[in-house]
Amino acid sequence: MTKTTRKGVIFDVDGTLIDSVDCHAEAWQRALAEFGFVCSFQEIRNQIGKGGDQLLPVFVPRDFLNEHEEEIEQFRSDLFKGKYLNRIKAFPGVRPLFERILADGLKIALASSAKGDELEKYKKLAGISDLLDAETSSDDAEKSKPHPDIFLAAMDKAGLQAADCLVVGDSPYDAEAAGKAGTQTVGFLSGGFPEDWLRDAGCIAIYMDPEDLLARYDDSPLIS
Secondary structure (H helix, E strand, O other): OOOOOOOEEEOOOOOOOOHHHHHHHHHHHHHHHHHOOOOOOOHHHOOOOOHHHHHHHHHHHHHHHHHHHHHHHHHHHHHHHHHHHHHEEOOOOOOHHHEEEEOOEEEEEEEOOHHHHHHHHHHHHHOOOOHHOEOOHHHOOOOOOOOOOHHHHHHHHHHHOOEEEEEEEEOOHHHHHHHHHHHEEEEEHHHOOOOOHEEEEOOOEEEEOHHHHHHHHHHHHOOO
């Protein structure tokens, strides 16, 4: 067991534990096109990590959203579940990383912008359903990242204080939200965001993916 002053780690899911960012971007691109908004794949990909409430206003005028936001979100959700969800896989090393963290006596919570049923699928893919102290989905937050709501909810459910825990995520929106919640962020490059974006958003350390963090665990911020 490694000596640590931390009490818990809060993980983002999409792009951090699950290789799903491209699928989400393509689903959003198709959903937006269905309603008349043609956007490039990369433009949309750069916004993945936000929930629909924060992503849609980047591409859709507010007056149109006021009437059609629920329709767009439902179209995207149905499309994603029907066409993309079964393509998604977990990144290697997620369960061993979680087992190491738990062996050090830390709590683990998930803080995802995913819908509750999508999150259930992700937990099974990563093999971590039995390793969690708490989890939050889009149902637990009034506003999605980069607002802090989801991380504050995860801390509350896990019985953690901001000073006691660390966030692990793949997007600048994770780091921004964590900073607003009063905690620090470790960034993964597995979601495809440039390293400088993550550092500029506040990440204190960068790793490739869960396997890389596990391999360098003893020198990581998880135990400092």
